[in-house]
Amino acid sequence: MIRLIDIQKSYDNGTKALKGVNLRIDDGEFVFLVGPSGSGKSTIIKLITAEIAPSGGRLMVNGYNLNNIRPRQVPFMRRTLGVIFQDFRLIEKKTVKENLTFAMRAVGASPREIRKRVPYVLELVGLDQKGDRMPSQLSGGEQQRVAIARALVNNPKMIIADEPTGNLDPMRSLEIMMLLERINELGTTLLVVTHEKELVNRFSKRVVAIENGRIISDETGGYYNNETTI
Amino acid sequence: MIRLIDIQKSYDNGTKALKGVNLRIDDGEFVFLVGPSGSGKSTIIKLITAEIAPSGGRLMVNGYNLNNIRPRQVPFMRRTLGVIFQDFRLIEKKTVKENLTFAMRAVGASPREIRKRVPYVLELVGLDQKGDRMPSQLSGGEQQRVAIARALVNNPKMIIADEPTGNLDPMRSLEIMMLLERINELGTTLLVVTHEKELVNRFSKRVVAIENGRIISDETGGYYNNETTI
Amino acid sequence: MRQRYDFGYFLSEGFHSIFTHGFMSFAAVCMIVCCLLIMGSFTLVAVNAENMFSDLEAENQFTAFIDESIPQEEARALQDDIEAVPNVARAEFVTKEEAQADFEADYEGNPLFEGLPSTVYRDRFHIYLDDISQLTETEEAVKEVAGVADTQSAPEIAEGFTVIRNIAGAVAVILVVILLAVSLFIIANTIKLATFNRREEIAIMKMCGATNAFVRWPFVFEGLILGLVGAVAAFFLQWGIYVLVGRAISGEDTISLITVLPFQPMALRVLGVFVLTGFVIGAGGSVLAIRKFLQV
Amino acid sequence: MRQRYDFGYFLSEGFHSIFTHGFMSFAAVCMIVCCLLIMGSFTLVAVNAENMFSDLEAENQFTAFIDESIPQEEARALQDDIEAVPNVARAEFVTKEEAQADFEADYEGNPLFEGLPSTVYRDRFHIYLDDISQLTETEEAVKEVAGVADTQSAPEIAEGFTVIRNIAGAVAVILVVILLAVSLFIIANTIKLATFNRREEIAIMKMCGATNAFVRWPFVFEGLILGLVGAVAAFFLQWGIYVLVGRAISGEDTISLITVLPFQPMALRVLGVFVLTGFVIGAGGSVLAIRKFLQV
Numbered sequence A, B: 001m002i003r004l005i006d007i008q009k010s011y012d013n014g015t016k017a018l019k020g021v022n023l024r025i026d027d028g029e030f031v032f033l034v035g036p037s038g039s040g041k042s043t044i045i046k047l048i049t050a051e052i053a054p055s056g057g058r059l060m061v062n063g064y065n066l067n068n069i070r071p072r073q074v075p076f077m078r079r080t081l082g083v084i085f086q087d088f089r090l091i092e093k094k095t096v097k098e099n100l101t102f103a104m105r106a107v108g109a110s111p112r113e114i115r116k117r118v119p120y121v122l123e124l125v126g127l128d129q130k131g132d133r134m135p136s137q138l139s140g141g142e143q144q145r146v147a148i149a150r151a152l153v154n155n156p157k158m159i160i161a162d163e164p165t166g167n168l169d170p171m172r173s174l175e176i177m178m179l180l181e182r183i184n185e186l187g188t189t190l191l192v193v194t195h196e197k198e199l200v201n202r203f204s205k206r207v208v209a210i211e212n213g214r215i216i217s218d219e220t221g222g223y224y225n226n227e228t229t230i
Numbered sequence C, D: 001m002r003q004r005y006d007f008g009y010f011l012s013e014g015f016h017s018i019f020t021h022g023f024m025s026f027a028a029v030c031m032i033v034c035c036l037l038i039m040g041s042f043t044l045v046a047v048n049a050e051n052m053f054s055d056l057e058a059e060n061q062f063t064a065f066i067d068e069s070i071p072q073e074e075a076r077a078l079q080d081d082i083e084a085v086p087n088v089a090r091a092e093f094v095t096k097e098e099a100q101a102d103f104e105a106d107y108e109g110n111p112l113f114e115g116l117p118s119t120v121y122r123d124r125f126h127i128y129l130d131d132i133s134q135l136t137e138t139e140e141a142v143k144e145v146a147g148v149a150d151t152q153s154a155p156e157i158a159e160g161f162t163v164i165r166n167i168a169g170a171v172a173v174i175l176v177v178i179l180l181a182v183s184l185f186i187i188a189n190t191i192k193l194a195t196f197n198r199r200e201e202i203a204i205m206k207m208c209g210a211t212n213a214f215v216r217w218p219f220v221f222e223g224l225i226l227g228l229v230g231a232v233a234a235f236f237l238q239w240g241i242y243v244l245v246g247r248a249i250s251g252e253d254t255i256s257l258i259t260v261l262p263f264q265p266m267a268l269r270v271l272g273v274f275v276l277t278g279f280v281i282g283a284g285g286s287v288l289a290i291r292k293f294l295q296v
């Protein structure tokens, strides 16, 4: 469960990225977060992953109060999340498989579990042939799918995806979205940032629209704020 | 003018990314290059920018024969191109303005030209307020727009764009595409890789579709290969 | 949830990482080797110099003349009394005839002293000291011994040696300390540089839910391995250089004025110090270097 | 299209870059300082040691006795003949009376030599040499001079000094060469490490159509500035250390056996060498380090 209460975020250079955001995402929900470039979507994601700290307001993620979480608790909070970053963030010096293995090792999975789970997840994202490649040997879309695989690999309580299909062709995008929907149906909470109007409209889910650091609409039912679309 | 004649490309690990591609893009054309993830689109771009060398076939770009170009000629060939890379490739340690300034300096522009041109281009992509930021202080979409601005800043003969709108919201994407169309109307050749079916269909241009390292269709008139779409 | 620590995994990760960051590892090892070599060479030169000085000192002595009225046999018996004096290492009896022979040999062919009557020479002891710097005190003490008429020494030389030894010792200690400080700094710097572009890697690891300890352990092993490799390489290089330089000196030193200590007896100690330093520097350096990157 | 070279721009880029890559620049400067200090300290110690040895050598001499049949005034006149012999630095006439006084002073209180008739002493010259290692040859040559009856020297001491000087010289040269090599290696390594994560930056520059020269020039200036800063810092540090150590030695050396050369007269030369080395290392190192990255 995620709860943002009157969250403010100003970056060091004075940019006010978030100007009082209230958002509550319950366990098991599937939420799209949409909004124009620079509106503060990634900022919300970074707050939830404790990569940055809020400048004001209260923030709760899966039972952890991020306002006064102890540094040694942060890794355990993060283990409840599977995050797909907008810029992928793969370890450049490890192969695709090693990237996934590392993510499982880091949360204490056994070698046996790892051997079973990694190939399975790679197949889900269509990279079973490319497990031994380095990230630099993959196309943009393939790197994005590795990032997706890594978020799925630990079967987290909640998946946070920042534009998970920005580099994928429409068919792949649809596949990934359907995969995420299936995962959601099995009980995982999902927060997906996306620009793809077609996808948002196709899946009738809750859509939160943000603009200029403020939430401007929050409705359920495949809605993409009309004023900002083409 | 770009001419690929029976171009093959195998990467070091044996991956055959291109299996005999023939493509001719004349001066002044506007061409969309579409295809599923991993089909070889970025490979074609990297060949054109001489970032990688073809394993077979003949390759001509703007009058330079890339099969036997002398290393010291490469920079001059590159100056005829404005490239928007899929992964942006901004200089992390320079501000937005400095990134653009550097690109102009590198081709020998005078300080006067630079002072006039940089703010103009930044305004075109909607970043006039953010010229003094470091790339790390920008959102994903903003970084992408800096990459677009850098490709435009030298007024090149030809613009090559690898998914220039992957991180942009639909409205921004449309704006950028219309900007590129206007630039094309002024005589600049354009090669745009994209997954955005809506955009491709909206602009009735030549569409080259690639799949699995081979060109599978090449038609004019806002066409996005139906078999691979949703 | 308890963290499971699988040290085999950390070790293998650390080991892998060395190859993955090949150039960085190579650079770090080279720096460790360089620094150990500099310090090692220095310490060895200092040890040899110290050894030489104490050799020279062993030849420092003074002469005690025995009263002419005492018969030679009684005079010889004074040896025990003299050796009982503090700071006297050893006393060596020389009869007046021997003394004359020595003197004449030294001045052979010099007609000046030819045929001096042997009676003008007196029985004497050559007295060797433990600590040359206490020459004056010891001389006084020997004079107190019954039967000793007079003593003769060259205090300036003794004093000179003391001063030179002190200064050389001080300079050597200062140089070694400076070199040690500089070496540590260089290595710390190198490790920092080498881990600088792993900032991102570490940030990603932390984003995956890795604890600080989980990220740190492979670095510890990596550092230990690099330190060990550097130490062993430095040890063999040091050995080679030492032997070569020693041989060069023996070749030059035709009158064997200088004795170069053999390496073997010191080998184990050198290896031990090198490996220990390598370990501390390698592991400590890595851990310190990445400490800041862990705050993500 | 001709490339326009705007060196003001390159200089300002290089300068900026130093601050942008703050830690890397700091590390590089520190390494340059360390290496220059190590080399500098060594060379200065060696220069001082060499100076001391030649001081000691200046006191190496032998004695030429003049035939007793030659009257003192004529004997004194032989000085010119003797000083004409090759390798003789200086000859000093000593009359037999002076010789006797010297001798008696040395053996004062020793009843053995009391009252030796002054006639057993002969007029003599103390002869000082340019090069102690040619003692035997020079002695022979002096013996050939008419009026010289005999000579007397202590060849072992002379030989000893020669050997020690040669060995000390050789050890110093070897150490300085090793230190120089190690320092160059360390600095090259550092610059490579420091520029390693600029690989991407350079690749991007090349993709923008920059020529190799255009990319390289700012690095040259950056290297020059870093080298200069390092050299100047090292110079002042060296000066401070030298003065402090010199003072410490003078404090210890109560009988002023050792003369520490003053720093001032050497300052300009040290600064010159440091700056030159800094420039070469800085600029050369940067250019070499990025060379590989330019192949994009």
Ligand SMILES: Nc1ncnc2c1ncn2[C@@H]1O[C@H](COP(=O)(O)OP(=O)(O)OP(=O)(O)O)[C@@H](O)[C@H]1O
Pocket: A011, A012, A013, A015, A016, A017, A035, A036, A037, A038, A039, A040, A041, A042, A043, A044, A086, B136, B137, B138, B139, B140, B141, B142, B167, B168, B169
């Ligand atoms: N590190 C930073 N320092 C300063 N300003 C920042 C930083 N990161 C982001 N910003 C600014 O904060 C605002 C919100 O950024 P954010 O990354 O949340 O946007 P976004 O909604 O994810 O946009 P996009 O769709 O383009 O990724 C933007 O105006 C951006 O310029």
Ligand SMILES: Nc1ncnc2c1ncn2[C@@H]1O[C@H](COP(=O)(O)OP(=O)(O)OP(=O)(O)O)[C@@H](O)[C@H]1O
Pocket: A136, A137, A138, A139, A140, A141, A142, A167, A168, A169, B011, B012, B013, B015, B016, B017, B035, B036, B037, B038, B039, B040, B041, B042, B043, B044, B086
């Ligand atoms: N450096 C490399 N080494 C080995 N294989 C590579 C390398 N770069 C790309 N490939 C492979 O070549 C194929 C084509 O890659 P390319 O980047 O051209 O795809 P793309 O069409 O741009 O895909 P995307 O839309 O996902 O960016 C892919 O299968 C990819 O895995």
Ligand SMILES: [Mg+2]
Pocket: A041, A042, A043, A086, A162, B139, B140, B141
């Ligand atoms: Mg974003």
Ligand SMILES: [Mg+2]
Pocket: A139, A140, A141, B041, B042, B043, B086, B162
């Ligand atoms: Mg691509």
